[in-house]
Amino acid sequence: MSIGRLDEKSEGLLLLTTNGKVSKLISSNKFEKEYYVQVDGTIDHAAVELLKIGVEITVKKEPYTTTPCQAKLLEAPEFLGDSKHVRDDRHGPTSWLSITLNEGKFRQVRKMTAAVGFPTLRLVRVRVASTTLMGLSAGKVEEVDQFKLH
Numbered sequence: 111m112s113i114g115r116l117d118e119k120s121e122g123l124l125l126l127t128t129n130g131k132v133s134k135l136i137s138s139n140k141f142e143k144e145y146y147v148q149v150d151g152t153i154d155h156a157a158v159e160l161l162k163i164g165v166e167i168t169v170k171k172e173p174y175t176t177t178p179c180q181a182k183l184l185e186a187p188e189f190l191g192d193s194k195h196v197r198d199d200r201h202g203p204t205s206w207l208s209i210t211l212n213e214g215k216f217r218q219v220r221k222m223t224a225a226v227g228f229p230t231l232r233l234v235r236v237r238v239a240s241t242t243l244m245g246l247s248a249g250k251v252e253e254v255d256q257f258k259l260h
Contacts, residue, residue, distance in 0.1 A: 113137055114214060114238070122146075122235035123243040136238060137214065144210040144237035145219050146187050149228035153205040157226040158183060161209065167221035176222055180210040187234075204231060 113125040113133045122145070127133050135141075161181040166173055184206040205228070209219055220230045236243045246252060 114143065114235075116235060117217060120233040120235065121248075122233075123238055123241070123246075124235070125238055125241065139212040139214075141239040142210050142212055142237070143214060143235060144208060146184065146234045146236050147207050147209055147219055147223060147230055148186075148232035149205050149207065149223050150202070150231055151205065151228050152203045153183065153207060153226075153228045155183075157228060158207065160226050161207075161222055165222050165225040167215070167218065167225055169215045174215065176215070176218065177211075177213055179212070181207055183207050208236075210237075 111127060111130070111133055113127055113136045116122065116124055125136065158181050162178060164176045164178055166175050168174065186206050209222070211218065215221075219233055223230045234243070241254075
């Protein structure tokens with residue numbers, strides 16, 4: 111079974127297990143999940159600060175304010191390459207940021223960036239707890255005996 115979900119438009123680190131207890135634990139709010147997000151437009155520091163403190167999104171048709179998270183601007187991540195080119199420069203600038211959450215509501219990161227006026231173009235999960243995507247190429251699978259939780 112997969113630990114957490116990635117929607118069809120998202121990419122990145124996906125953990126698989128046969129241990130339901132481990133899956134439930136890692137999916138809980140006890141562990142950080144970090145995403146690199148490419149957004150439409152040149153995102154400003156005010157929008158990043160709003161993301162940090164929490165924004166109102168809709169969850170199950172009800173208003174929900176996200177819990178505080180970590181958010182910061184990034185240069186375009188080189189390790190991702192241009193393997194999934196979203197659009198060309200004629201359509202305007204884009205920005206990259208890192209968002210680290212402990213919660214995981216349905217399409218939360220996409221809803222958060224849209225709420226501050228910068229819709230998500232590309233979403234890549236790069237870390238769950240201390241396990242990262244770094245060093246793995248697209249489509250590569252790495253078996254681990256024990257998940258690194260620290």
